[in-house]
Amino acid sequence: MNTDFVTGSRNGTLHVRSDQARSVLARTIGPGAYILAGCAATMTSANVLHIADGYVMAHGAVVQVAAGDISIANGTQGMKRRDLICLSYALANSVETIPLAVVQGTPSTTPADPAVSGSILAGDLSAQIPIWRVSLDGITPTVEQIAATANPLYGDTASGSAIFANDWTVNDFSLEKVGSRVKVHLDATYESHTMLDGSTAIFTVPAGFRPSKPWSTQAVWAATTVDSALLTVGTDGNVKVLAPTLQQRIICDGEWRL
DSSP states (O other): OOOOOTTSOOTTOOOOOHHHHHHHHHHHTOSSEEEEEEOOEEEEETTEEEEOSEEEEETTEEEEEOOEEEEOOOOOTTOEEEEEEEEEEEEETTEEEOOEEEEOOOOBSSOOOOOOOOOTTTTOSEEEEEEEEEEEETTEEEEEEOSEEOOOSSOOEEEOOOOBOTTEEEEEEEEEEETTEEEEEEEEEEEEEEEEEEEEEEEEOOTTSOOSSOEEEEEEEESSSEEEEEEEEOTTOEEEEEEEEEEEEEEEEEEEEO
């Protein structure tokens, strides 16, 4: 059995291979495509997509993006089309390149994304990794990010506030973000004994603190007795409670990822 010290010293000899570094990053952050920083995409005209400075990671490969423009072909009146803006990876003669390139879709009344293929992690000599989608309705384009946003595992701490519905009194509340994690502590009392069916938001988590996917946790639902309830937080930030018994005080602690 042998080992290879990827991040260790080897008598000053450069030895960390790109496939090793990509493998480590893919297993730490994820094997897909991610915006690490910057890279805001905006349509500056019907035919020009502007990408701001930033960093992208695709299949473990970290790519620095210099601000620039990408040309988008004209749309077709009465038709729709989807184009994918991809990192276009290629390995040839021991040289790896990964420029941005447009994979143009086919005009249709029911458009679909054009086909892309390849995986850097699988060792393919070429791969197209979608980062943005430009959707054309006739000659009018819109752009959307389809790569995920990678938030730091750790980072600066930020506190958030929330406005509760008028029929709730807040006894104790905190919302704290540390890197990519958000912690919430909630202790609030409803105006009267009631049951809650989970359909009405009791408060809304502010933008920047909302979960990347719907999140839920058990909570204490109490007053004259102690029962359990289900607290849910949607990607829109709406916090709702399902409480099947007549009580009025909700208490919980939870944590979700951005």
